[in-house]
Amino acid sequence: MLPYKSLIQLDRNSPLSLHIQVCNSFIALISNGTLQPSALLPSSRVLAELIGIHRNTVKLAYEELISQGWADSVPRKGIFVLSKLPVISRRRLPEPQREPRQQDPFKWKNKFAGFTPGRNLQTAKLTIDDGFPDVRLTPIDELMREYRSISRKSYGRNFLKYGSAKGSEHLRSSIAHYLYHTRGITVSPENILITKGSQMGIYLAAQLLLNNADNIAVGVSNYLHSDNTFLHQDAKLIRIPVDEYGMDIDHLEKVLRRRSIKAVYVIPHHHFPTTVTLSMERRLKLLKLAKEHRFAIIEDDYDFDFHYENKPYLPLASIDHHQNVIYIGSVTKTVAPALRIGFMIGHTPFINAAASLRELIDKQGDTVLEEAFAVLFDNGEMERYFRKTIKIYKERRDLFCKILQADFSNTIKFKIPEGGLAVWAQFDQKINLGKLAERAVKNGLLIDDGNFYKNESFSANGLRMGFASLNATEMVTALEKLKQVI
Amino acid sequence: MLPYKSLIQLDRNSPLSLHIQVCNSFIALISNGTLQPSALLPSSRVLAELIGIHRNTVKLAYEELISQGWADSVPRKGIFVLSKLPVISRRRLPEPQREPRQQDPFKWKNKFAGFTPGRNLQTAKLTIDDGFPDVRLTPIDELMREYRSISRKSYGRNFLKYGSAKGSEHLRSSIAHYLYHTRGITVSPENILITKGSQMGIYLAAQLLLNNADNIAVGVSNYLHSDNTFLHQDAKLIRIPVDEYGMDIDHLEKVLRRRSIKAVYVIPHHHFPTTVTLSMERRLKLLKLAKEHRFAIIEDDYDFDFHYENKPYLPLASIDHHQNVIYIGSVTKTVAPALRIGFMIGHTPFINAAASLRELIDKQGDTVLEEAFAVLFDNGEMERYFRKTIKIYKERRDLFCKILQADFSNTIKFKIPEGGLAVWAQFDQKINLGKLAERAVKNGLLIDDGNFYKNESFSANGLRMGFASLNATEMVTALEKLKQVI
Known part of the structure; x- marks a missing residue:
């Protein structure tokens, strides 16, 4: 036995x-x-x-x-x-394997196998990040207070049931007001889809706009995740040069003479990674081209909220006369990366279709969280948060740039950014950023190796250096450690 | 002037x-x-x-x-x-339009235009739903307590930063334990991706498995959102009959002689919408076929947790010897629809690729919420929740079925379900469910019109009638109202 x-x-x-x-x-x-x-x-x-x-x-x-x-x-x-069971000798699931085996158990598209996952910053100590907010300033207590208060009310309990794929009606309404007052965008809640951050807006737009081999215009330098999202649709990237006034729209016009494009993806402020702002003249010309050639403009404006000289340009979406603009914004990128809330704005049939697609992806968002954010927009908490953080981030930007100027003048070239949370730092060609990052980690500092900013057409020896998430002491320490390993 | x-x-x-x-x-x-x-x-x-x-x-x-x-x-x-501005006369965004205009501002794929959005239940009063949990039983206070407690700790603040696209390591570990103890699935946290509910698991699997014109086997009757997700990939649905023992695997075997399939989508308990359980013999045969023909099994097991006779079959994933199974589960469907947490399990290269794709869709989940759920799994709160709700839902099932038997014997045929939160009710052919739903709404009762359960191959005059979200008083009232309008 x-x-x-x-x-x-x-x-x-x-x-x-x-x-x-x-x-x-x-x-x-x-x-x-x-x-x-x-x-x-x-x-x-x-x-x-x-x-x-x-x-x-x-x-x-x-x-x-x-x-x-x-x-x-x-x-x-x-x-x-039983005698007739088709029993096969059992194996436990093997230890995790990182690489596909010789023979997969089934056939699948493995095009993501070489994709480098985003860095997990939740366990890191001292970090110069890509330009993220300081989560210590996140109004999490206020958010939790509202979250809890809503979930305790009997009407609030109902927000735990299935709701709209477009997101909380209340939050869409609050965001419509917020967009009108901060940047002159006039939309009704019907034009707004609440997303899980700007990335979901990019993904939904790509799925709806792009078919196999469609052309999309993007910057020569560009946000890698958006490039990858378009490539995932098997679209073709048409690279447009980006100079100090943003994407070169005259160049785009020339391209349009030769071929048709479905969409232009643009980050008017501030271009990723180089932080430049698209000039007003180019904005108007881009809108004119969009109307003439009937392409969509995907305006990724995740960085609007942080301007230190108090003069952001109005978004393309606010002066778009023909509904060519799909406007993408983020609450996540301004409040806290792991609180996933963003929005996508466009003409109603497109937004309705995006909501239907979104039902297939993840049904809907977390309505209680959305309602809690709506309260923070309505009661002025978000405005207070922006006022407070802009003041703090301006001080941090100034200190950061002062140290860079004083201690890194031989090794780093940069311009003081008018807004946003990062400096685009171009390192001396003699410095190998990969090796620098390795030495920095050993010295107790996490810093990127710069590969995220490169693509087949762009190979600057540069890094986005986020200043917002470091207080003065940490900043001094971090840059001191960086100096030691350069 | x-x-x-x-x-x-x-x-x-x-x-x-x-x-x-x-x-x-x-x-x-x-x-x-x-x-x-x-x-x-x-x-x-x-x-x-x-x-x-x-x-x-x-x-x-x-x-x-x-x-x-x-x-x-x-x-x-x-x-x-300025004289040179290409100014065009401005219009405000028009009122929301539900239908595409004659000429869209840009070209896009409008295949979702005819898609009916899911019903918003957050504002509804008395509802016989599709089989959702009672949100009044959701352990929201306990969840909020943990959420708040985590976010107040300095290490907890770090969970607001960018983390892993696979989800909280802590929650993956808690779910690995939970799956082992409740259903014998042996996996490491590396095999688990935390999703925003089972729908995201279906979507990710479809994106990775299916190309244009690939075959996927699904039930003749099936969950419409999964059908739509596969069709979104331009896959071809091969319909397999479903009888009282679940999907007819002998029929599948015959199909496999003629053509190859990439995947089988199956809901072993309880098939949607008819609530039948896949027999053990068929489970083993399905696994054997998957190994021989190298296809993936997408096992949607959202309904495992609710079994009233305490004898769920073990999932396919727990007796899968060759890693053919992609196992999809939901916390959302058992706790509260708007708390978006689910999981997807598979062999590591596949799960890693799914995580990479997920980074393009929405980067990652809400880590603080994931950590809070992990605590509820670890401290036994989830187990208490399941014990409590199973007891309550069993009583509600019994009462619901008793009333159906007593008052609807001439109009509704059904079997008492062994588990899950809904009864599959087949209405007398003379009853037009669309008109019934209209009359019910006028009588203060929201009930589905049955179209969600139909497809090109399945047209039963049936409804899933959810009993779990109604207490005894509401149930009596709801069924009384239904009786009045039949």
Whole structure:
């Protein structure tokens, strides 16, 4: 007889009843080949004694095993494993494998296998990031207060049910007001889809706009995740030069003479990674071209909220006369990366279709969180947050740039950014950023190796250096550590 | 001179400074054609008096207007609107339009235009839903307590930063334990991707498995959102009959002789919409076929947690010897629809690729919420929740079925479901469910019209009737109202 006493492990704290545990143990033994087809199982009396449970529990387990089709009872002979089971010897799931095996268990598109996952910053200590907000300033207490208050009210409980794929009506309305007051965009809540951050807006727009081999115009330098999102649709990237006034729209015009494009992806302020602002003249020309050539402008304006000289240009969406602009914004990027809220704005049929597609992706957002954010927009908390952080981030930008000027004048070239949370730092060609990042980690500083900013057409020896998430002490320490390893 | 006093509206409570507001007003006037190219602007003294602000504020506004490239200063003559602007007459965004216009502003794939959005249940009163949990039982206070407690700790603040696209390591580990103890699935956290609900798992699997014109096997009756997700990939649905033992795997075997399939989508318990359970024999045969023919099994097991006779079959994933199974589960569907948490399990290269794709879709989940759920799994709160709700839902199922038997025996045929939150009710053919739903709404009861359960191959006159979200009083009232309108 098999060593059932050790093979059958029972857990009296498990939510599963004992007889189900016994039954499951037998299924495992049959399934992994330990118990072969037609094998006789021990009598209920014997097994009960062996593993120390009541005999009736074993009987229940056997009944269960029989009812699940693994065994059968032969009168006066006992319980047998079924003979006809197509049993195959069992293996536990192997240890995690990072690389595809020689032969995958099934065929699939493995085009993401070489994709480098984003860096996990949740466990990192001292970091010069890509330009993220300081989560210590996030109004999380205020948010939690509203979240809790809503979820405790009986009407608030209803927000736990299925709602609209477009997102909370309340938040869409609050965001419509906020956009009108901060940047002159006139839209109704029907034109707004609440997303899980600007990335989802880019993804939805790409899915709806781009087919196989369609052209999309993007900057020579560009945000890698958006490039990858367009490439995932098998679209063709048409690279347009970007200078100090943003994307070169005259160049785009020339391209349009030769071929048609479905969309232009543009980050008017501030271009990623170089932080330049698209000039007003180019903005108007881009809108004119869009109307003439009937392409969509995907305006990624994640960085609007942070301007230190108080003079952001109005977005393309606010002066778009012909609904060519799909406007993408982020609450996430201004409040906290892991609080996933953003928005996408466009003409209603397009937004409705995006909402339908979104139902296939993840049904909808977390309505209680959306309602809580709506309250923070309505009661002025978000405005206070922006006022407070702009003041702090301006000081941090100034200190950061002062240190860069004083201590890195031989190694780093940069311009003081008018807005946003990062400096575009061009390193001396002699400095290998990959090796620099390695040395920095050993010195207690996490910094990027610059590969995220490169593509097949752009290879500047540069880094976005985020200043917003570091207070003065941390900033001094971080740049001191960087200086040591340069 | 233009009536600037009424054209320029200032808001002293706006976060924008006054001079920016004045500047933005001028941009709007230029942009909408009210101020034509080369028009002369009023002097700063005149405008200051007209609109009641300090003259220096007007000067600042004009400087801003010039610096943004809308106007120019001519010495001793004044400030003029630039002559070269390609200004087009401005329109406000039109009222929301539900239908695509004759001519869209740009070309896009409008295949979702006819898609019916999911019903918003957040504002509904008395509803017989599709089989959703009762949000009044959701452990929202416990969740909020953990959410708040985590976000107040300094290490918890770090969860607001960018993390892993796979989701919280802690939650993946908690779910690995939970799956092992409740259903014998042996996986490491590396095999788990935290999603925003089971729908995202289906979507990711479809994107990775299916190309244009690939075959996927699904039930003759099936969950419409998964059908649509596969069709979105331009895959071809091969419909397999479903009887009282679930999907007919012998039929699938015959299909496989003639053509190859990339994947089988199956809901082993309980098939949607008919609530049947896939028999153990068929489960084993399906696994055997998957190995031989190298296809993937997408096992949607959203309904595992609710079993009233305490004898769920083990999932395919727990007896899968060759990693053919992609296992999809939901916390959302068992706790609250708007708390978006689910999981997807598979062999590591596949899960890694799914995580990379997920970075393009929405970067990652809300880590603080994930950490809070992890605590509820670890401290036994989830187990208590399941114990409590299973008891309550069993009572509700019994009462619901008793009333159906007593009062609807002539009009509704059904079997008492062993698990899950809904009864599959087949209505007498004479009853038009669309009209019934209309009459019910007028009588104060929201009930589906049955179209969600139909497809090109399945047209039963049936409804899933969810019993879980109604307490005894509501249930009696709801069914009384239904009886009145039948």
